[in-house]
Amino acid sequence: MPDRFEILHKDLAGRIGRLSTPHGTIETPELMPVVNPHLQLIPAGELAEMGANMIITNSYIIHQDPALRNEALEKGLHDLLGFQGPIMTDSGAFQLSVYGDIEVQPLQILDFQFRINSDIAVPLDIPTPPDVSRERAESELLVTEGRLEEATDQNRPNLLAGPIQGSTYPDLRERAARHLKDLNFDVFPIGGVVPLMESYRFETLVDVVVSAKKGLGSGAPVHLFGAGHPMLFALAAAMGCDLFDSAAYALYARQGRYLTVHGTRKLEEMNYLPCSCPVCLKHSPQELMKSPDKTKLLARHNLHVSLQEIRLVRQSIRDGTLWNLLECRCRSHPRMLDGLIRLKCESRWLEGLDTSSKSTLFYLSPESAARPEVMRYSRRVDRISLQGNVLITDETNTDSTDFDHVLYFKPPFGAYPAELSETYPFNAEVPLEPDDDAQVAAVEATRHLMEANPGVHFAIRLKKSRWTELVNAECNMR
Ligand SMILES: [Zn+2]
Structure with a gap:
């Protein structure tokens, strides 16, 4: 398969890249808003107007709903959702991690993703959570690897993702990544990390990501599965993550939470809105609280601030100033600082990847x-x-x-x-x-x-x- 990913500029382990898919080429780092096929809080067509170049949806949800399934098979995924750019699909692994069981076979859901024209399909892996026993992490990794190898045997027109598992064991993550790198995958999601991000364990997240990156080498595009909070993008990009997905913009909106690059605020506790997106310019916090469209409006703000941060990360990589942004973001929360301090322990690895000449260094x-x-x-x-x-x-x-x-x-x-x-x-x-x-x-x-x-x-x-x-x-x- 021709190289789908081209690296244009580098800073730290981060890079500006171009990822080619059947529905167009996107520039990375890129954020994919998660679209729920049952309930589009922001219609997919409007996502494009807000600056989203690529989205991600759940093929398992579509597959389990007969009406949606038939429509997707007839019209294809892009017409079903009303989005003509690249669409990545998840496989139901998240449902598997939450409910313990799902009603579909691995090759069945993979084939379904191909048939509805997903641009990047994900095989059904087992997302092993953090801190499980080593025995469990190893045995689940073995099942995942078997399924992934099976997936690469399939004839396919589109891109295929090879998720890297291994729980919180850095050596397992590195080994899993090294194993997958030589198989026929186009994108490498780092999976099973949502619980780390939810509990602000960013130092462990750094261990997991850096281990996976060491195993993969620098040329492969990496998707940090479930990373949707804008305060995290600079840190993740600095480690060489290229794709992010945000369910956060909608999930946080439903809880009345307002995203910023420094962390999350409760809308009800805010007196001012420190943002100039169309929602924040037109509303006071009190008006937003009272609005019947509160959740939709908050989701729009949350997505605006997230997409804006992705663009800032890209510009910082281009300028060679990603470290400055990283320091600013990681000083917003002590747990983020823990992540940066852990990344400092990997300075030798970063040094090997970092380009040697940039704009003036700011201490x-x-x-x-x-x-x-x-x-x-x-x-x-x-x-x-x-x-x-x-x-x-x-x-x-x-x-x-x-x-x-x-x-x-x-x-x-x-x-x-x-x-x-x-x-x-x-x-x-x-x-x-x-x-x-x-x-x-x-x-x-x-x-x-x-x-x-x-x-x-x-x-x-x-x-x-x-x-x-x-x-x-x-x-x-x-
Ligand atoms: Zn706003």
Whole structure:
């Protein structure tokens, strides 16, 4: 099968990609609103007007309703829903996870998805929840893998998704992904993670996603199944997730909940609406509360804010500023910060994927000290070869005539060759007063540089005596 996914731009593990389907090519990262075939809270045709380029629906629900089933088989899925862009279909695995049993055979529901012209069909896998016993995770994974292999044997015109399971066992996720990567799949959903997101366990989510990505390699398009909250998109995209689906816009609306990129608010507790979508411009919170169309209107706002965030994520990848957005979003909630801190532990993996040149680096919070650019310099600092007398300074107009080399000192990088000061990443914008993480990173890198050049005499002239003391202390220890 020709390559359906093309990567155009990269930032961290995230990317702008193009995914080709029978009903058109979409740019990723992309959010697919979930459409309930029984009740379209926002009609599918209007979803396109709101900026949705692709949607997802549940083939099992259509299959189990004789009227819908016949109509879908006659007219096809796109005319049934009134949406002419790409449509992905789920298989009933979610119903299986909730009810424990469903009334359809795996190949039967897969064939049905092909027959109604789904653009991306999903085989009926077993979504193993988090924290189950290893035995259960392994045995369910074995069943899923058998069904997936069976699915790839089928003749098909459309794209096929190969879901990655393995519960909260990173090694199982990685193994499952490695196994699927060589089979004939086009898209790789990471499944069974909704309970992690519902309970705000973002550090475990990072473990699961990064493990799956390591197994898959960087070229495969990944769908984070069930990720619909806009506050999560930057984090998920930074890990290399390309597709998201939102049932959240409708589910939260039914509960009177108002989505923002910083978290969820109860509409009844709001005095102002901090958004300029058509719904929020035309209504006060009180008017929305009283409106007979409250749920529909709230769903529209929720979807607006979600699609807007996806576009911002794309622009950030394009600009090379996804880390900045990631830091802002992850500082909205302590559990999101847990996710970012866990992602920092994977900095070596991120560094391997991240492109090396971008727009000016902004140091925004202690998390910036773990940016791939900082880690990369720290790892390579011992390649800098120096002789004779070397000045380390943070003053650009200092007298350096007696020195063989001049190094500028700037946290979080530490000492670096002065001639690189106008180039990326050393032209970074940093706070006047560096935080502890930036200082520790800077002193550490400077110590490595000194250790790599043992015969050299270093003179340290730093405006802040504190830094001089720190660097001298490290220097004397070597
Ligand atoms: Zn709004």
